[in-house]
Amino acid sequence: MRLRARLxxxxxxxxxxxxxxxxxxxxxxxxxxxxxxxxxGTLRRLQNPDERAxxxxxxxxxxxxxxxxxxxxxxxxxxxxxxxxVRDRRPGGHRPPMPFPIGAPPxxxxxxxxxxxxxxxxxxxxxxxDVRTLEVGAVHVVPRAxxxxxxxxxxxxxxxxxxxxxxLTHGTTTPGFIGALLPASPIWLLPLAAVLIAILIAxxxxxxxxxxxxxxxxxxxxxxxxxxIPAEGTDEVAELARAFDAAGREVRAQLATKDQREQTxxxxxxxxxxxxxxxxxxxxSHLATLREAHAAGAAPDPLVLTAAMAEAHxxxxxxxxxxxxxxxxxxxxxxxxSPVDLNALVARVVSRHxxxxxxxxxxxxxxxxxxxxxAQADVTMLEQAVSNVVYNAIRxxxxxxHVALILEPQADERFRVRVxxxxxxxxxxxxxxxxxxxxxxxxxxxxxxDGQGLGLDIAHRVARLHGHQLTxxxxxxxGLQVDLEGPTASETDPGPDADRDPDPVPAGNPSxxx
Amino acid sequence: MPDRILLIEDDQELGAxxxxxxxxxxxxxxxxxxxxxxxxxxxxxxxxxxLDLMLPTTYGMDILKELRASGAEVPVLVLSARNDxxxxxxxxxxxxDDYMTKPFWPEELIERVRARMxxxxxxxxxxxxxxxxxxxxxxxxxxxxxxxxxxxxxxxDLLSALARRPGVAVTRGWLVEHVLDPDREGNERTLxxxxxxxxxKLGVAVKVETVWGIGYRLGTEAA
Numbered sequence: 001m002r003l004r005a006r007l008x009x010x011x012x013x014x015x016x017x018x019x020x021x022x023x024x025x026x027x028x029x030x031x032x033x034x035x036x037x038x039x040x041g042t043l044r045r046l047q048n049p050d051e052r053a054x055x056x057x058x059x060x061x062x063x064x065x066x067x068x069x070x071x072x073x074x075x076x077x078x079x080x081x082x083x084x085x086v087r088d089r090r091p092g093g094h095r096p097p098m099p100f101p102i103g104a105p106p107x108x109x110x111x112x113x114x115x116x117x118x119x120x121x122x123x124x125x126x127x128x129x130d131v132r133t134l135e136v137g138a139v140h141v142v143p144r145a146x147x148x149x150x151x152x153x154x155x156x157x158x159x160x161x162x163x164x165x166x167x168l169t170h171g172t173t174t175p176g177f178i179g180a181l182l183p184a185s186p187i188w189l190l191p192l193a194a195v196l197i198a199i200l201i202a203x204x205x206x207x208x209x210x211x212x213x214x215x216x217x218x219x220x221x222x223x224x225x226x227x228x229i230p231a232e233g234t235d236e237v238a239e240l241a242r243a244f245d246a247a248g249r250e251v252r253a254q255l256a257t258k259d260q261r262e263q264t265x266x267x268x269x270x271x272x273x274x275x276x277x278x279x280x281x282x283x284x285s286h287l288a289t290l291r292e293a294h295a296a297g298a299a300p301d302p303l304v305l306t307a308a309m310a311e312a313h314x315x316x317x318x319x320x321x322x323x324x325x326x327x328x329x330x331x332x333x334x335x336x337x338s339p340v341d342l343n344a345l346v347a348r349v350v351s352r353h354x355x356x357x358x359x360x361x362x363x364x365x366x367x368x369x370x371x372x373x374x375a376q377a378d379v380t381m382l383e384q385a386v387s388n389v390v391y392n393a394i395r396x397x398x399x400x401x402h403v404a405l406i407l408e409p410q411a412d413e414r415f416r417v418r419v420x421x422x423x424x425x426x427x428x429x430x431x432x433x434x435x436x437x438x439x440x441x442x443x444x445x446x447x448x449x450d451g452q453g454l455g456l457d458i459a460h461r462v463a464r465l466h467g468h469q470l471t472x473x474x475x476x477x478x479g480l481q482v483d484l485e486g487p488t489a490s491e492t493d494p495g496p497d498a499d500r501d502p503d504p505v506p507a508g509n510p511s512x513x514x
Numbered sequence: 515m516p517d518r519i520l521l522i523e524d525d526q527e528l529g530a531x532x533x534x535x536x537x538x539x540x541x542x543x544x545x546x547x548x549x550x551x552x553x554x555x556x557x558x559x560x561x562x563x564x565l566d567l568m569l570p571t572t573y574g575m576d577i578l579k580e581l582r583a584s585g586a587e588v589p590v591l592v593l594s595a596r597n598d599x600x601x602x603x604x605x606x607x608x609x610x611d612d613y614m615t616k617p618f619w620p621e622e623l624i625e626r627v628r629a630r631m632x633x634x635x636x637x638x639x640x641x642x643x644x645x646x647x648x649x650x651x652x653x654x655x656x657x658x659x660x661x662x663x664x665x666x667x668x669x670x671d672l673l674s675a676l677a678r679r680p681g682v683a684v685t686r687g688w689l690v691e692h693v694l695d696p697d698r699e700g701n702e703r704t705l706x707x708x709x710x711x712x713x714x715k716l717g718v719a720v721k722v723e724t725v726w727g728i729g730y731r732l733g734t735e736a737a
Contacts, residue, residue: 316617320597336599344612351626355619367683367728380599404727406685420727477727 003207004200011199015192022188027147030173034151038106039139042155042169045108052157055110055164060118063108063167106171110164118163125154125168136160142168149173209237217244225251264329272322275454276315283311306359310395313356317391321454324384328461335378335465339489342415343372345379346407349387357394357403364394366405373407373415374489377466385462385470388455389419389482397423402477415488421479431472459484516542517561517631522549522577523593524569532564535620541627549573551580560588561631565610567594567601575608582609589630644680644732647720649673658719668693669712672705676722676732686729 045051055062109122115131125131131140134156142152149172157164213229220227225248231241286308290300327334350366357364375382386405393403403421410416426434434456459482463470468486475481519541523529529545536543541561549572552563563581567574578590592605592613602613614626640652648657654670656663665673671693676684686702694700694708709730713722721733 312617313619320615323597336603338599338603347629348612348614348626351622351629352618354625355621358621363726365683365725365728367685367725369688370679378599379602380597384597402726404725406728408685408687422727 003210004203007199007203008196011196015195019188019192024147027173031144031147031151034171034173035141035153038151038169038171039141039153039155041106042108042153042167043137043139046155046157046167052159052162052164055157055167056162059110059112059163060120062110062164063119063169106169109168109170111166111168112163113161113165115166117168122168123152123170125166131166134166206237209233213237213241213244216241217248220244220248224255225249268322268326268329272319275318275322279311279315279318283308283315286311309359310356313353314395317387317455320384321388321458324381324458324462325454327378327381328458328465332465335381337376337378339374340377340379340382341372342375342407342417342488343368345383345386346405346417349383349390350405352387353390353394360394360397361399362394362397363402364390364405365402366407368407369409373409375415375486376489377486378462381462382466385459386417386419386484388459389417389484392455393419393421393423393480393482397421397479401479409488410485413488413490414485417484419480419482420475420477422475422477423479425474425479426472428474431474434472516540518542518544518559519562519564519627520544520546520552520556520560521564522546522569522574523564523566524548525566531620532623535624536627539624539627549577551577552586554584554586557586557588562627563588563590564627565590565592567592567605568596575604578605578608578610591626591630642674642677644677645720645734647673647677647716647732649677658716663715665712665715666708668695668708669715672708672712673716673722673732676730680732681734683725683728683731689729 109117109119111117111122111125115125115128126142131154134140134154136156137158138156140154142154144150151171151173153169155167155169157167159165209232216227216229220229229241229245229248231238231245286304289304290308293300293304346366346368350364354364390403390405397403401422403419403423406416406418406420408416408418460470462468463484463486466486468484471483471485473481473483519536521529521532521536521543523532523545524547526547529547533543533545549566549569551572565574565577569577574592578592581588581590589611590609592602592610593616594601594605594613595616597615605613612626612630614623640650642649642651646659649655649670650657651674654665654667656665656670656673672689675689675693686705690700690702690705694704709722709724716722723731723733725731
């Protein structure tokens with residue numbers, strides 16, 4: 001339902017019963033006054049010494065107003081006993097028309113003891129029992145279901161017998177707006193109308209503003225909440241507008257985040273596809289070469305075989321790195337820390353790269369402490385970081401080279417994973433730049449010219465996210481020395497690895513012959 | 515008798531390759547192409563379970579959970595294509611002993627399987643036995659192939675430190691700190707001299723290998 005209609009209905013619903021009640025109370029009061037005045041007037045008239053004789057002489061006609069009024073007449077009204085009798089005695093009974101409406105003059109009807117009147121105009125008396133038991137000189141007001149303008153009183157005459165034993169006096173109250181129902185003056189309409197008008201005036205602008213707000217919200221919604229919703233004033237409607245605006249901004253922000261995520265996902269997919277396609281193409285080429293050699297009856301070239309394996313290994317590492325990069329882009333939420341058995345982690349990294357190192361005749365050695373070290377970390381991320389450093393050392397080494405991975409406890413409950421190699425290393429002026437990598441957000445995604453690529457960038461970012469230190473230096477063997485340091489987890493918090501691992505020295509060492 | 519290994523892997527190609535590789539490495543693989551619970555009567559004689567987590571019918575984790583709930587202690591190596599931390603942590607908590615993420619090289623798998631089944635070093639009371647080498651820790655006696663070898667205190671400590679973890683590289687730093695006499699100034703050079711002497715005394719039957727960039731280890735080829 002419309003706001004305006006609801007207000008009107010509510011106003012009318014409250015006002016009308018109140019008006020009816022007030023009218024009823026007003027009608028009752030005027031009825032009482034009129035009944036009192038009529039009975040007083042009649043009794044006074046009956047006390048005239050010759051009134052009995054007059055009545056009994058002509059009971060059929062007694063009681064009519066002696067003289068017609070110019071106006072409608074008056075019984076009930078202000079002033080003491082303004083009945084016909086009193087008025088009749090006034091000299092020069094002709095009176096100027098009253099400035100306000102007045103009631104009809106009272107009419108008397110005489111009834112005998114059986115309540116039968118010889119006056120043909122006399123109404124038949126109901127409630128005969130109530131009347132018959134009246135004391136001499138007593139008054140009975142004829143009850144009415146609704147207070148109209150008619151007022152009837154029955155009086156038992158002072159003599160109380162004969163054809164004029166009872167007298168019924170009929171009069172009217174002051175006629176009002178609807179007969180006698182409403183007060184004489186319609187002034188009461190004024191506050192009612194005023195209240196209605198005031199409500200409509202007060203509500204009008206509010207309704208208009210709510211409509212404008214509706215239009216604004218609809219328009220904003222149609223444009224993906226891109227438009228701001230204007231908020232005028234300081235009242236509740238303005239608050240509502242501001243709330244809509246805030247909701248719109250929130251929706252805009254959410255949409256923007258969602259768009260950003262979708263874009264990131266699309267970029268990730270595109271980059272992943274691109275990054276994987278290149279080594280895959282190289283691998284296909286190697287396989288094709290091997291197939292050609294086979295068709296020509298030649299033995300497969302071990303160099304091509306090794307290269308093909310290296311390429312496949314690279315694709316695997318790349319995919320793992322891309323998955324970790326996606327998690328790193330999510331920041332903290334992408335990380336799931338748990339106690340990680342570093343000894344087992346080192347063993348896994350070594351066994352992952354051992355086959356490819358063996359193919360390239362690179363000795364991959366490792367050492368772990370006798371008692372396993374544990375650190376709080378995301379095992380996938382940390383393993384990938386260490387794996388990248390090791391793989392980097394293998395990839396850039398030469399045939400017959402060495403790579404060593406050493407896990408050692410340090411002072412102050414810290415661990416250090418050190419990867420050393422005797423490869424070509426990195427010139428001192430470039431070390432700084434490699435060390436700084438990862439501070440920059442833009443990762444070199446594919447095989448960067450300097451050969452560090454995505455792997456070291458991920459190692460940097462994982463270290464930073466875990467609060468570990470990753471440092472690069474020249475190794476004493478001519479290659480690179482990379483240290484990853486961080487705090488170990490407390491002994492009282494054994495990890496799931498430690499829980500289950502019955503062998504404190506994991507993964508012995510089927511290392512390549514050196 | 516070869517060690518029996520149960521492989522639960524739904525991919526036909528990968529499963530066939532793994533079975534082939536395990537067989538070539540001298541194991542006796544049984545291949546289940548679909549996930550189902552491992553009944554207790556199937557456990558005796560089983561040396562290892564290789565379990566793929568992503569199976570079409572049964573989730574690998576459930577098989578693992580059931581297996582551990584039944585009290586079986588057979589080692590379980592979990593294979594997962596999803597390199598997901600939550601999966602790994604959950605698998606280890608449920609009682610997996612190790613996990614591998616795809617892709618992997620056949621050698622890598624075999625090595626990890628062997629690592630899981632490696633027997634602990636034989637240590638009976640105060641004696642350490644590695645191949646032909648026998649160390650009596652109480653009397654500090656050394657025997658190679660039954661013959662007594664006289665070693666100095668440092669040499670014995672050095673050899674027993676390596677023999678406690680045969681085949682595992684021990685860093686020079688650790689050996690200098692824990693083996694050399696702290697009263698005399700020991701450094702890595704001193705250590706190398708001790709090793710050199712030790713090698714001469716032990717002969718060819720027991721190999722103290724130099725590990726590049728790390729230190730030394732006791733060779734296990736003869737074991």
